[in-house]
Amino acid sequence: MANISANELKREIERVLPQKLGSIFENYSCNLEKLLTPLKWKPIVLLIGNYSSGKSTFINEFLGREIQRTGQAPTDDSFTIITAPEPGETEGDITGNSIVSDDRLPFGVLRRFGEKLLAHLLMKKVDIEHLTEIAIIDTPGMLDSVTEKDRGYDYLGVIGEFAKISDLIVLMFDPHKAGTIKETYQVLRMTLPATTGEDRVAFVMNRVDECESLEDLVRAYGTLCWNLSQMTGRKDIPRIFLTYAKTPDRKIPPGFEVWEKEREELKKTFLEAPRMRLFHMLQEVDKAVRELSLTIKAMDGFKSVFINRLKGFGKAIGISGLLGFLLGDLVMNLAIDYPHDPFLTSLVTGNFSSDKLLWPVIWLLLVLGVGSLYFQKVGFPKLIDSYSRDPDSLVKLESAYEKDLWDRIRSKVSDLIRKKARHQIWIRHKKNLEKTEGFLKVDLQQFYEKVSRF
Ligand SMILES: Nc1nc2c(ncn2[C@@H]2O[C@H](COP(=O)(O)OP(=O)(O)OP(=O)(O)O)[C@@H](O)[C@H]2O)c(=O)[nH]1
Ligand SMILES: [Mg+2]
Structure with missing residues (x-):
């Protein structure tokens, strides 16, 4: 019910703004269409974070299906947009070239990053109910000693473009690399502040089950907080979700069960994306006006x-x-x-x-x-x-x-x-x-x- 109203409200904003200010925007050569078009598609959740932090595992768990490949060491070097097929369409994959050429999708700007990126861009259409309301973007993990030349395209630039149109950005860490990866530093220091609002970013320390004890976990959490404050310049500590994937064959250190509910809360925030889209739209309108x-x-x-x-x-x-x-x-x-x-x-x-x-x-x-x-x-x-x-x-x-x-x-x-x-x-x-x-x-x-x- 809330989503129907969210959609109605979204349409109201799209109607009222041109009605009230359309001609004024035109008078000053400002393009109102350009402002709202990227936000016309579904609300987007973007997952970024260091390699092997568990992004793809989390997505699979959220969707209840093995959609993404997972594994130790950098596994996935593609940007994958996961969403439901439109009514009448079937499940299937869409290549980078078709994604950036489709005017109904907000990804045309990615064309400027060149062929190399298009070869690493994919859309998976899977018939899962959650995905009728939102799209999830899985990204290649952030690495330490990597340059644009190694990747073949401007990775941080691409993350920036995705961040601009995303309504929730999940930044995932793990206790082994608690905020020490070079690309993470660059994203937090430059890319995110330039493209999105702080309120749209959710920080997650995943794989906490790998801490041997509570002491170990507190140490990792402290390190992450310290690194975050160094990178963002913020004096307050943002909320950090502590989560882990439950697997039958892995023993969880005693007392860690309390964090299971944080994983569920994080999943719930994914479903908040349509509401966050409205805020996102209003912030964009606010800024533009x-x-x-x-x-x-x-x-x-x-x-x-x-x-x-x-x-x-x-x-x-x-x-x-x-x-x-x-x-x-x-x-x-x-x-x-x-x-x-x-x-x-x-x-x-x-x-x-x-x-x-x-x-x-x-x-x-x-x-x-x-x-x-x-x-x-x-x-x-x-x-x-x-x-x-x-x-x-x-x-x-x-x-x-x-x-x-x-x-x-x-x-x-x-x-x-x-x-x-x-x-x-x-x-x-x-x-x-x-x-x-x-x-x-x-x-x-x-x-x-x-x-x-x-
Ligand atoms: N112990 C533990 N292992 C996890 C957890 N989440 C994921 N893993 C494992 O960590 C490895 C990496 O997980 P992925 O989901 O592939 O990580 P990713 O962030 O998508 O990695 P890239 O795509 O390479 O950036 C896999 O072997 C997972 O099984 C967790 O919460 N705890
Ligand atoms: Mg992955």
């Missing part, structure tokens, strides 16, 4: 600079136009003795007639015409060039969070000024900003409340 708001602020800043510059220029042209009007024909008269009776002298001598206005008006129009042409062809392009090179002064960044946002959108703002400046000066930015801020304050908060009620 905040980025949009800051973009709008920058474009509003640009519009103000433009208007000020235009006002200054207008003043200068106005004064020049007036001088042209009053003195243009007088200067002509002094230089080429034509016209014989310029406008100002005709006023002084009392010879004024309306035909004396011809040259002053011509001068006025000439100055205005040349001036506005200069602004369009030289002044405005200069303004565009200088602010597209350095848009920093367009926004006031009030918090570290805003500074991060700005770093992410700065080059997009530059592009927008370079390519769409003329369009941007006609947009009513303040009105758009009111709408995006209103969405963040009202609609998004309502969605968060609804999701937290599940």
